[in-house]
Amino acid sequence: MGGAPCGIEIPERSEEVDVSVSTDETDRTRRDEGDPARREEIAAALAEVEGRISEACRVAGRDRSEVTLIAVTKTYPASDVRILCELGVREVGENRDQEAARKAGECRELPLTWHFVGQLQTNKVRSVVSYADVIHSVDRPRLVEVISREAGKQGRQVGCLVQVALDDDPARGGARPADVPEIADLIAAAAHLWLGGVMAVAPLGEDPGKAFARLRELAAAVRERHPRATMLSAGMSDDLGAAVAHGATHVRVGTALLGRRKPFVR
Secondary structure (H helix, E strand, C coil), X not given: XXXXXXXXXXXXXXXXXXXXXXXXXXXXXXXXXXXXXXXXXXXXXXXXXXXXXXXXXXXXXXXXXXXXXXXXXXXXXXXXXXXXXXXXXXXXXXXXXXXXXXXXXXXXXXXXXXXXXXXXXXXXXXXXXXXXXXXXXXXXXXXXXHHHHHHHHHCCCEEEEEEECCCCCHHHCCECHHHHHHHHHHHHHCCCEEEEEEEECCCCCXXXXXXXXXXXXXXXXXXXXXXXXXXXXXXXCXXXXXXXXXXXXXXXXCHHHHCCCCCCCC
């Protein structure tokens, strides 16, 4: 069975064409140069996000320590990651391997836990396993097999969450709810993986509270079979309150921390 349970410190630091978006060139240069104004901007945004999480916890009758903030830094430079780290953020999420690998390499000396939260193709697994401590987007048995094999080759133990398609449509990423128990069992049994729990994105056009209520039920069913699989990764900038209300242990926040992304033509 996989090694480290969620909720403890992970001891080891060890897709496609990147069609990304970003801010304009002036902002990109300013951030890369470490402008103090950018630090103030991020610090203010972080304080606001922390306030929102704390308030959501209060309303839900939960302790603030029960919810971990993952800062999603896609399209933003390593200098922003460094600022976040200086401000106390220790969990960083990325969803494109090409960008994430570069950024993790530039920040390798920082005390960070890296989360891969994007859809993952098998041909990117070798790279992702080299830096990701937790992969949130495991949605099919074949992916479990490839991640475990590659983790073994690299001498790593990697945490995996089962991504759930709450709209029952795996085309946008995620396993059908009916398939979640099987995938969770496979992760838990894999030699070089540990089962963290489940992850989902609220379907477009649906009340996120109703969607996250279904995810909470699935998470509880997984915990019945695997009591150490306590992670429930849900909620982003616009719906983190609903996610916390329905038991999220990890919220993935990007826009509210770093600003709204603008189209950037290379």
